Amino acid sequence: SQADDAFFADNMYSNWGEICANIKSHVEQYKKAMNIDRASATIEDLKALMQNLPAAKQMSSSVTKHTTVVSHLSKAIKDRRLLDISLLEQNMASENSANEHWQRIVDFNEDRSVNRADIARLALIYNLKYEKAAKGSKAEQLLLGTPYATHVANLRAYFGNRNTNATFNSGVMKSVVSYIKGFKDEQNIYTQHEPLLRRTLVALAQGKLDAEQFPYLAPPTNPNFRPKEVIVCMLGGTTYEEAAMVWKLNADPAAANGMKVLLSAPAVHNTRTFLRALNPEME
Structure with a gap:
């Protein structure tokens, strides 16, 4: 927990890029703390090392634990193509390019290494962004034959009809406008929303x-x-x-x-x- 793990406390709400940079810095701090040339070390150097040994052991444990966690996360992100998927999610939310976005979803769907739940999430976001309930849904067709076949219809029932619905009052429209404005124009394309x-x-x-x-x-x-x-x-x-x-x-x-x-x-x-x-x- 953050109460007994300083690195976790400092990075509890960091994004993936920040965590990777901070774990590298964490490792460098440990290497610097343990860097001692035994051949030329003085008595004072050895005394200082012994005095710092408990802290060094604690840092060693922290480095080992967090590098192991980050290594496992990195493998999962790579295997599931989560950075590519995240980029498409951000693009769909902040840009208007229906054909391009749909083709990228189709490409992901053809890659069997991509988790089917991630495909379902992309299809649902696409449906919310581009499709109207009165028209045929490509997202719904894509999910046929999967455990998520009914999710587009259920999502529509959950949110109701959009834009064309006469009951889509000005208060709701203000919320949508505020939602769209909630995208930051910044360099980190993975955290725009x-x-x-x-x-x-x-x-x-x-x-x-x-x-x-x-x-x-x-x-x-x-x-x-x-x-x-x-x-x-x-x-x-x-x-x-x-x-x-x-x-x-x-x-x-x-x-x-x-x-x-x-x-x-x-x-x-x-x-x-x-x-x-x-x-x-x-x-």
Whole structure:
């Protein structure tokens, strides 16, 4: 846990690129700490080594543990082509190129090393981004004959019809616009997306949250009221991305005017748990 593992505490919410860079630095620090030329070592050098031996042993254990974990993660990422898949996910969310994105999904589907749950996730994202319920769904056709054959229809039932639906009111449209704006123009193409929750919390901290979308149970008497502590309850579950975002928001007082956020949810979802929620009959 972060209470007894400094490296884990420092990297608990880091992305993959940051973890790789930090584990390299961690190894270099250990090598530097243990670098002693026994042939030319003085008594003072040996005394200093002995004094630092407990810390060196602890660092050795930490280096071994975390390099082993990162090695296993690296192999899984390579075997499952997760960097390529992540890039396509980010591209689909932040760009409009239906034909290109579909062809890349087809290419992934033809690669038997790619996990079928990852294919299902890509197909569902494509359906949300590009397909209308009234038209034939390529995503649905792609998943026929797989355990995820009903997931596109279930996803539509979960979210309802989009754009063409007369009940798709302005409040929902504002949420979608905010969602689309939640993509950062930055060099790290694997972390372009920011959760809608972040924009919601920042707007709340700045006193700009839309009261129609987020009505007060009891409106504040002071029109300039700015909350200092907020509890967010994510019904149905939250994600690790949202948890990391809340942690970073709390760690940076300037990001939300010093407002502190407590994130509460009955579960933390990943792809498999969300796919299972769309079809509870799946094992």
